[in-house]
Amino acid sequence: MIPTWLSGPGRALTRFGETPAFTEGLYRIAPDTYAWMVPNGSWGETNIGLIDCGGASVLIDTCWDLRYTREMLAGVADITGHSPIEAVINTHADGDHCWGNQLFQDRPIYATQACIHQMHHMHPRSLSALKHGGTLMRYLPLAGLHQFGHYMHEMFKPYDFGGITITDPNQGFSRHKTLTIRSVDIVITEVGPGHTDGDAIVHVPSRRVAYAGDILFVGVTPVMWSGPIEPLVAGLSLLQSLDVDVIVPGHGPLATAPDVQTVIDYWHFVHEALHRRCQQGMPPAQATREVICSADFARHPWAHWDSPERLLTSAYTLYRHWGARLHSLPGKLGVMNLMRQQAMLAFSLPQASPRVMRHMR
Numbered sequence: 001m002i003p004t005w006l007s008g009p010g011r012a013l014t015r016f017g018e019t020p021a022f023t024e025g026l027y028r029i030a031p032d033t034y035a036w037m038v039p040n041g042s043w044g045e046t047n048i049g050l051i052d053c054g055g056a057s058v059l060i061d062t063c064w065d066l067r068y069t070r071e072m073l074a075g076v077a078d079i080t081g082h083s084p085i086e087a088v089i090n091t092h093a094d095g096d097h098c099w100g101n102q103l104f105q106d107r108p109i110y111a112t113q114a115c116i117h118q119m120h121h122m123h124p125r126s127l128s129a130l131k132h133g134g135t136l137m138r139y140l141p142l143a144g145l146h147q148f149g150h151y152m153h154e155m156f157k158p159y160d161f162g163g164i165t166i167t168d169p170n171q172g173f174s175r176h177k178t179l180t181i182r183s184v185d186i187v188i189t190e191v192g193p194g195h196t197d198g199d200a201i202v203h204v205p206s207r208r209v210a211y212a213g214d215i216l217f218v219g220v221t222p223v224m225w226s227g228p229i230e231p232l233v234a235g236l237s238l239l240q241s242l243d244v245d246v247i248v249p250g251h252g253p254l255a256t257a258p259d260v261q262t263v264i265d266y267w268h269f270v271h272e273a274l275h276r277r278c279q280q281g282m283p284p285a286q287a288t289r290e291v292i293c294s295a296d297f298a299r300h301p302w303a304h305w306d307s308p309e310r311l312l313t314s315a316y317t318l319y320r321h322w323g324a325r326l327h328s329l330p331g332k333l334g335v336m337n338l339m340r341q342q343a344m345l346a347f348s349l350p351q352a353s354p355r356v357m358r359h360m361r
Helices: 066-075 113-117 124-137 145-156 229-241 257-279 284-292 308-321 331-347
Strands: 004-007 025-030 033-037 048-052 057-060 085-089 109-112 171-173 176-181 184-190 200-204 209-217 246-251
Touching (some): 025 246, 085 176, 109 113, 113 171, 200 229, 209 257, 257 284, 308 331
Antiparallel strands (some): 004 025, 033 048, 048 057
């Protein structure tokens, strides 16, 4: 079955002002099986799944804020009107995949135990503060703070984090969980740690569809917050081995097995390139810049992916797992300093997209 666009909000541009690489909205990707797709897959431009089991539906992930979650729910109302959402699955604990959970707090919400443990690693109030504080930091041209302020303000500008109460999944599992809803089997497999501590993929064998969560980005630079790389690549290999026709990535357009292979190739490439520089004693920020600006990197498809600066986060994760000595600030201060360096890198890359992230008006 060829995926078919059914309806959508009709926006001419993405949330970050880019030309859409695909049409936003609801797609039928198999009989009674759907994806809510958001171009182009940058920050918070998250894909959502919906499985109609004949009288009851299962939702896969929610959005970064309540407004976009409600917009998505309005877009799928023709389906949920006859098959109400009976359960929710969170593929991982990043806010853009679960901060709409409170709209379903009276229903089962499934996730890995590791995902549940990580649900409060960031708070909506913190992102609101960065969104508004970024406006002020734009006027502090010291140590990259103006670039950091711009980067964070623009990242969060499309979203409203007010009124969000982080709602934990209430049905935890480890390794494997099979839900049978109205005779439809939905297989959830833990594949983390990798992108985050508690990643999972969702497979609907009878529909030949898989929902990958954020172990798979398509046309968008992936990021490894937790690592190590081995389980992340193993999860991608498992995803690639499934007998499916369509894979819904966490971000970017609908995918098939060759798209998964391209992401595996990316991880092998950056792993080798960064490890070589790590052994030479090169700091992760310098190593990342060298890799992205290299002629070898430019020859591959990932040279044109959205948000190339995200490699810096993955580099720090890899260096940490290699036992390298990192002069990092602790906790959330360390994350903010990492994002400051990432912003500075984005500003130095003239072709990086979304353009608004590195272009001060």
